[in-house]
Amino acid sequence: MIYHFENADPSGKEFLAVLERNAIDFEQGVFDRTVVRILGVIKPEVREELAKIYGRRSRAGTRLSPAKALYSEFTHRTEPIIIAGPCSVESEEQIAETAIFLESVGIRFMRGGAYKPRTSPDSFQGLGRSGLKLLSHHARKHGLKVVSEVMDRSQIGDLLEHADIIQVGSRNMFNYTLLTALGSVDKPILLKRGMAATIDEWISASDYCRRGGNDAIILCERGIRTFEPKTRNTLDISAICIAKKLSGYPVIADPSHATGDADLVLPVALAALSAGADGVMIEIHPKPEQALSDREQALSFSQFEHVLRKIADHRLGRTQSPEMG
Numbered sequence: 001m002i003y004h005f006e007n008a009d010p011s012g013k014e015f016l017a018v019l020e021r022n023a024i025d026f027e028q029g030v031f032d033r034t035v036v037r038i039l040g041v042i043k044p045e046v047r048e049e050l051a052k053i054y055g056r057r058s059r060a061g062t063r064l065s066p067a068k069a070l071y072s073e074f075t076h077r078t079e080p081i082i083i084a085g086p087c088s089v090e091s092e093e094q095i096a097e098t099a100i101f102l103e104s105v106g107i108r109f110m111r112g113g114a115y116k117p118r119t120s121p122d123s124f125q126g127l128g129r130s131g132l133k134l135l136s137h138h139a140r141k142h143g144l145k146v147v148s149e150v151m152d153r154s155q156i157g158d159l160l161e162h163a164d165i166i167q168v169g170s171r172n173m174f175n176y177t178l179l180t181a182l183g184s185v186d187k188p189i190l191l192k193r194g195m196a197a198t199i200d201e202w203i204s205a206s207d208y209c210r211r212g213g214n215d216a217i218i219l220c221e222r223g224i225r226t227f228e229p230k231t232r233n234t235l236d237i238s239a240i241c242i243a244k245k246l247s248g249y250p251v252i253a254d255p256s257h258a259t260g261d262a263d264l265v266l267p268v269a270l271a272a273l274s275a276g277a278d279g280v281m282i283e284i285h286p287k288p289e290q291a292l293s294d295r296e297q298a299l300s301f302s303q304f305e306h307v308l309r310k311i312a313d314h315r316l317g318r319t320q321s322p323e324m325g
């Protein structure tokens with residue numbers, strides 16, 4: 001059982017009342033493990049009160065940086081984490097519309113690539129710093145946390161300023177100088193699996209950040225290259241379970257890049273969540289047919305709402321089997 005209080009009232013009135021109402025759960029050990037997470041500055045007398053109620057097990061008084069507090073949303077999640085947004089930041093209109101939409105459907109994490117690792121130098125390369133600024137401006141206006149990719153050490157300063165979670169993409173998973181540099185930043189790192197990396201290589205890559213002092217790591221299974229050309233990549237379902245077990249980090253899945261096909265995003269997302277993924281990252285676009293990158297895999301807003309409903313049904317056990325489309 002997890003009790004989570006964000007921006008806690010310093011007087012403790014609100015959360016002490018909830019905890020009091022549930023005191024019986026604690027006393028009778030109804031749950032295997034009870035976690036009480038209180039984010040915010042609380043008065044010393046309230047801390048003492050908590051320590052009295054929960055005794056030695058209380059870690060009241062621990063102060064988390066905003067980055068660590070954000071990361072704890074992944075490590076102590078009560079529902080799947082959903083990150084959504086366009087492949088690339090393309091225009092102010094696109095980002096503003098997407099941020100308004102995401103807030104309206106209760107999503108808290110918005111993705112968008114500003115520095116884009118494109119296979120061909122002739123493809124759209126992203127808007128760089130100005131794209132990041134657009135993304136953070138509109139995301140923050142709607143209370144959304146920003147997830148964006150870093151490709152090079154020289155971009156870290158921009159990401160520190162404009163992103164809440166820094167993504168390292170598949171093509172950079174083996175970039176040890178970049179990973180080492182990210183070891184000294186106070187932001188969670190979303191580390192995507194290299195498209196031809198073994199699970200051990202992926203976890204070893206995360207060790208470069210950890211060695212540097214940053215262990216706020218989220219792993220992302222985004223599919224690996226196989227002989228199968230019907231999908232862009234092959235989502236390695238068992239890797240989700242293995243990586244979680246071996247690393248202890250939260251592991252999310254990216255059904256968009258794994259499949260490269262909007263029709264496959266829903267069933268593959270449900271499969272990943274069934275396998276124990278802590279969340280999913282999904283590409284959406286206000287006008288998918290006009291997307292400047294990864295057009296075939298982008299979901300429209302209404303398709304994404306359908307995915308959200310199916311994820312909710314799935315959690316409640318109302319879905320028999322994942323469907324396509």
Ligand code: PEP
Nearest residue numbers: 113169170171192222257
């Ligand atoms: C992305 O998430 O925008 C991306 C480029 O994905 P990947 O690194 O998994 O190819």
Ligand code: MN
Nearest residue numbers: 087283293294
């Ligand atoms: Mn993409």
